[in-house]
Amino acid sequence: MTRPDNPQPxxxxxxxxxxxxxxxxxxxxxxxxxxxSWRDHDLDxxxxxxxxxxxLHGLATAYYLAANHGITNVAVVDKGYMGGGGSGRNTAILRxxxxxxxxxxxxxxxxxxxxxxxAELNYNVMFSRQGHLTLAHNDGALRTMRWRAEVNKVQGxxxxxxxxxxxxxxxxxxxxxxxxxxxxxxxxxxxxxxxxRHDAVVWGYARAADHLGVQVHQNTEVTGIDVTDGKVxxxxxxxxxxxxxxxxxxxxxxxxxxxxxAGVEMPxxxxxxxxxxxxxxxxxxxxxxxxxxxxxxxxxTDRGELVFGASVDPFTSFSTRGSLAFxxxxxxxxxKLMPALSxxxxxxxxxxxxxxxxxxxxxxxxxxxxxxxxxxxxxxYGFKAGPVxxxxxxxxxxxxxxxxxxxxxxxxRFSSGRLVGEKGAAAVGH
Amino acid sequence: xxxxxxxxxxxxxxxxFHYGGQAHVAYPADPHSLDDRGWAEYLFYRDxxxxxxxxxxxxxxxxxxxxxxxxxTHTYEFSTTYRVGEPRPDVADPHPGAAPxxxxxxxxxxxxxxxxxx
Ligand SMILES: Cc1cc2nc3c(=O)[nH]c(=O)nc-3n(C[C@H](O)[C@H](O)[C@H](O)COP(=O)(O)OP(=O)(O)OC[C@H]3O[C@@H](n4cnc5c(N)ncnc54)[C@H](O)[C@@H]3O)c2cc1C
Ligand SMILES: [Zn+2]
Numbered sequence: 001m002t003r004p005d006n007p008q009p010x011x012x013x014x015x016x017x018x019x020x021x022x023x024x025x026x027x028x029x030x031x032x033x034x035x036x037s038w039r040d041h042d043l044d045x046x047x048x049x050x051x052x053x054x055x056l057h058g059l060a061t062a063y064y065l066a067a068n069h070g071i072t073n074v075a076v077v078d079k080g081y082m083g084g085g086g087s088g089r090n091t092a093i094l095r096x097x098x099x100x101x102x103x104x105x106x107x108x109x110x111x112x113x114x115x116x117x118x119a120e121l122n123y124n125v126m127f128s129r130q131g132h133l134t135l136a137h138n139d140g141a142l143r144t145m146r147w148r149a150e151v152n153k154v155q156g157x158x159x160x161x162x163x164x165x166x167x168x169x170x171x172x173x174x175x176x177x178x179x180x181x182x183x184x185x186x187x188x189x190x191x192x193x194x195x196x197r198h199d200a201v202v203w204g205y206a207r208a209a210d211h212l213g214v215q216v217h218q219n220t221e222v223t224g225i226d227v228t229d230g231k232v233x234x235x236x237x238x239x240x241x242x243x244x245x246x247x248x249x250x251x252x253x254x255x256x257x258x259x260x261x262a263g264v265e266m267p268x269x270x271x272x273x274x275x276x277x278x279x280x281x282x283x284x285x286x287x288x289x290x291x292x293x294x295x296x297x298x299x300x301t302d303r304g305e306l307v308f309g310a311s312v313d314p315f316t317s318f319s320t321r322g323s324l325a326f327x328x329x330x331x332x333x334x335x336k337l338m339p340a341l342s343x344x345x346x347x348x349x350x351x352x353x354x355x356x357x358x359x360x361x362x363x364x365x366x367x368x369x370x371x372x373x374x375x376x377x378x379x380x381y382g383f384k385a386g387p388v389x390x391x392x393x394x395x396x397x398x399x400x401x402x403x404x405x406x407x408x409x410x411x412x413r414f415s416s417g418r419l420v421g422e423k424g425a426a427a428v429g430h
Numbered sequence: 431x432x433x434x435x436x437x438x439x440x441x442x443x444x445x446x447f448h449y450g451g452q453a454h455v456a457y458p459a460d461p462h463s464l465d466d467r468g469w470a471e472y473l474f475y476r477d478x479x480x481x482x483x484x485x486x487x488x489x490x491x492x493x494x495x496x497x498x499x500x501x502x503t504h505t506y507e508f509s510t511t512y513r514v515g516e517p518r519p520d521v522a523d524p525h526p527g528a529a530p531x532x533x534x535x536x537x538x539x540x541x542x543x544x545x546x547x548x
Contacts, residue, residue, distance in 0.1 A: 254480075256478040265475060266475075268478060269476055270478055270480075270503075314449050315485075316451070316503060318480040318504045319504055324431060414473075414475075415466045415469075415470040416466065
């Protein structure tokens with residue numbers, strides 16, 4: 001494997017088929033078909049690095065391996081289709097107003113990478129910085145928010161507690177009256193937060209990684225991992241065996257199954273998280289609104305649909321079916337916040353699998369099996385972390401060292417008692 | 431909506447129940463002899479099989495008793511439910527091979543007392 005001494009850019013040749021306004025006009029007028037964004041390949045018998053899972057995390061890791069370190073003999077394998085896991089099912093909220101200094105620093109780096117992502121990938125990822133508002137309905141929640149705001153400010157993050165009058169100005173449709181069952185006492189306002197087009201992020205990374213020589217193999221399920229004398233030697237898949245010395249587990253909700261293949265135990269359990277979307281209406285909501293007490297959050301897409309989410313299902317599971325209990329509970333709670341929505345109709349609901357950890361922080365880095373690394377534990381909040389996780393995992397593989405920005409997220413923290421508790425900032429507001 | 435058979439009350443709607451995670455995780459028999467890894471396993475590590483799973487439920491809006499169940503985490507099928515203190519019934523996985531099998535019994539329960547059923 002090539003490990004250049006100074007890994008900072010730039011193995012980035014210009015994209016051959018760049019998207020541009022002129023390109024768009026020409027294609028539109030001539031009705032010519034667009035070139036494919038990425039290629040299919042036969043599976044080779046060996047790769048320098050095999051990444052399991054073609055979600056955002058696997059694809060971003062592959063992209064940064066190639067772009068920042070010149071490591072291009074990389075296969076990303078997925079049992080289904082690209083983005084078919086949580087990366088194509090999330091509600092695409094980005095923010096960095098976490099509770100611990102480790103978390104805030106980490107997610108802030110991701111947001112900075114997101115800022116320039118459209119230009120870097122030559123792909124419109126539709127990052128919309130509409131602001132992010134978390135509501136407090138009781139003293140306990142308000143206290144946690146003050147704490148969060150202070151932690152955020154120390155790290156230079158725009159984040160402050162605002163009162164019900166300011167909340168009403170920001171989101172006029174919220175019921176801020178004081179005689180409700182769960183009156184709004186205040187909120188944590190985080191202007192740099194917002195939403196993004198999740199599919200575009202996944203496709204943008206895939207296209208750019210493909211362009212740099214990375215191979216993405218869809219419909220290729222990993223069925224075993226070969227470990228000899230404590231070292232990874234290969235991966236077994238439904239399309240043949242691959243010899244490799246480096247495997248990265250980026251399979252989120254399925255990650256315990258993969259780690260077990262390498263003999264690695266992780267404190268991760270899998271829970272479904274559901275979301276739903278309404279028919280489109282005129283834009284009226286320009287802020288992401290989250291209520292931890294009511295277990296619900298709302299945002300409006302560029303197309304006008306309202307996107308609703310909640311906390312994870314009440315029991316662990318590997319099923320992605322939705323439930324009526326969720327839709328009923330959600331509707332009731334949304335109406336407590338915004339009674340004016342009572343006439344709106346739900347169009348769809350769906351579920352994705354979330355890899356939950358005890359402290360609501362990810363697990364990243366080496367595992368004790370040489371050459372087997374994990375990038376898991378993304379729970380309900382991992383989409384926003386895709387860029388920084390990919391950058392840091394690529395750095396780990398290329399340098400053989402764990403970079404400081406993820407040093408606190410190692411698997412060993414559960415034995416040493418150094419948990420990074422983010423439940424107060426991540427259980428409902430993803 | 432699932433119909434869950436409470437051992438005391440019979441089948442009732444899912445919303446009457448509260449979930450309690452993996453069953454048969456015994457308190458360490460000799461806490462003083464446990465090392466850091468052992469404590470981490472007792473506190474944080476739980477099995478996460480795709481398939482048959484022994485887990486705790488409480489009939490919160492009924493008799494309020496805790497009980498154990500064998501449920502398939504993929505199909506949601508309840509194979510059986512049984513009272514706290516009873517050993518895990520010997521039920522074959524109704525969908526074997528649905529996934530690379532995880533350990534069907536808690537492999538990471540440190541030094542559980544013989545026959546420890548909780
Ligand atoms: C409803 C919902 C809302 C969410 N909202 C937000 C949000 O607002 N903000 C946020 O930051 N995060 C959110 N999340 C979380 C976020 O979606 C995930 O943390 C993130 O997408 C994880 O990305 P990933 O690439 O690690 O995994 P995934 O995208 O889940 O990809 C894992 C891939 O592994 C593949 N795989 C599994 N087993 C195998 C195998 N044996 N062989 C080969 N491939 C395999 C799967 O097919 C899958 O494609 C939400 C999640 C859900 C479900
Ligand atoms: Zn009962």
